Amino acid sequence: MKNMTIFRFYLSSFQKYLTASMFLAAVVFSNLCEAAVYYVSASGGSDSSSGTEAAPWATVQKAAAVLTAGDTVYIKNGTYALNTHPTTKYLAPVNSGSSTAGWITFAAYPGHTSVLDGDNAVLPVGGLINIRNKEYIRISGLTVQNVDDNAEGIGIYVENSRHIIIEKNHVRHTDSSGIQVFTKSSQPGLPSADILIDGNDVEDTNLGGPNEMITVSGVNRFEVCNNRVHNRTVGTNGGEGLDIKQGAKNGSVHHNEIWDLNTNRPGIYIDAWDQLTENIDVHSNHIHHIDTHGLYIGSERGGLLRNVRIFNNIVHDNYRAGIYFPDETSFSGKEPLEGIVLVNNTFARNGVNVNWFGAVHVANPSITGLIVRNNIAWQNGRYQIYDIPAGVTGAVVSDNLLWGTTGTADNSRVSNGADKKADPLFVNAAADDFHLQAASPAVDGGADAALPADSFDQDGDSDTAEPIPFDYADNPRRAGSRVDNGAYERSTSVSSYTVNPSAGSGGTISPATAQAVNHGATVAFTITPNSGYSISSVTGCGGTFNSTTKIYTTGAITANCTVTTSFITDADADGIDDDWERRYFSNLTTVNAGSDFDEDGYSDRQEYLNSLAGQKDPQGAEYDPKVRNAPGGTGYAGRASFLPAVKLLLEKK
Structure with a gap:
């Protein structure tokens, strides 16, 4: 679910799963077994010190050289110019963690803003954080920036590594990918596997280099979730939002938001390239304001793409199609896709400006077993669901709800009863609220048989044969006599969501416990810094902060979300971090x-x-x-x- 990540991997040919809670339990246990905690500080640290909180190190490179399995380093406030290190211009863990001794963790100190800066210098390796041939490494809460080296500089790079967690980081201004995970057969190490990319903010990447803002290539067992990928405004080489490609398998992409990619690159790209790529779920993502297609599903060099299930996504206001299956046979002579399921998505206002594309456009004639059912296609450009090419075999297009300009294929399906044409009656489409009103014809308008199985066990009940249990907002997928059309299920009761407050060290947030909030309502939190601290930031849930009253009020709540506040040391109460003042002026x-x-x-x-x-x-x-x-x-x-x-x-x- 969106705010309780279920980190499950295929462990053998039959489905077994390992959850995030088990990982965390392993970490807790390892911390009891002689794990060490170290500290890095930009103010007063020295690499000749012991690394304790009272005597911190000065560089993250020192930590990377020292940490062993089970160890954690907390990196305190400040900007760390990695390029100034005399020998190592990047962070590269020397050792691996292990399943028995625990993870090696590089984390921002709670409530601190820890910035790793590449100064746009040319890197001798792929990433400013560089993880190669390692296991059980966690990167958490860091800001990684300025890797625009005109030489394919990457923010966080993982190669031939296993059991890696990349979470809650902010990556920006890179030449190539913000986050990139690869398997490279030409390099040492096992293929990359068991990868979690969770809750990161990736923006302004791919300023000139190839690949994508978040890239997962050749990885077995992965989860890419809860990330915000946005604002790519320059560069013409690469730059898709999320790309799962080239041999990736057994993974899911869910609860991500991708928007404002303004360089002719799609929001989510699933591409087999030249290798078998399979068993991928793409669900509960919000993809909007992309200047080309929202999703792009294909095989550029002839590899087989199979068993891809795309459901519960909201895709709107993209320049071209909501989802596009291209005909790229000119590259390889074939582009085989099998078992592609497109179910219970909401497509709105795609292709309007160009007045050509619509919600769903299938151009690839080499698809077998395509299913397009239970979707809402509303006010898209020249048509809603395009005609399926003659070469596609075993296609089922039915039980969709269409509204707006319809093409020949749309009209044919409506006339024979396969699809229905009616206004879905969204709650407030102008404000991008695509919940259904009580009188909506989409309520109970879908087909239960179209729902895919819960292969990744979203609800944790070990039943992977049952239909998917949740809708886009993590509410029950079926509330009435039949499943609804579209990404949202209309409940007979008022939807309630959870707003979780989170405060870093140096202050409090009140109320401090999770709040149940009805759909469309708001909730207010009071932020109080401790003596000697000031508020650094308050974010989340689309809210606004009143600096006079110190009250943060969320926007209208339509999904589970988190309000996060951080504090800075500020003994003179001037709103400037004391470490920053001392670094430049040696006083406050x-x-x-x-x-x-x-x-x-x-x-x-x-x-x-x-x-x-x-x-x-x-x-x-x-x-x-x-x-x-x-x-x-x-x-x-x-x-x-x-x-x-x-x-x-x-x-x-």
């Missing part, structure tokens, strides 16, 4: 929230915030409170009359 008195030490038009707090966000000024320079930055960036308010040098002379008198 020189600057404050309203000061502008270098008089470049950016307040010192604004320069802190810009650097924290990984921004650069309009001329590409890092924000520095002692160096004038170019005007016109975030928070620029105009320069004062004194030059910094004059100011310093006056201060000396």
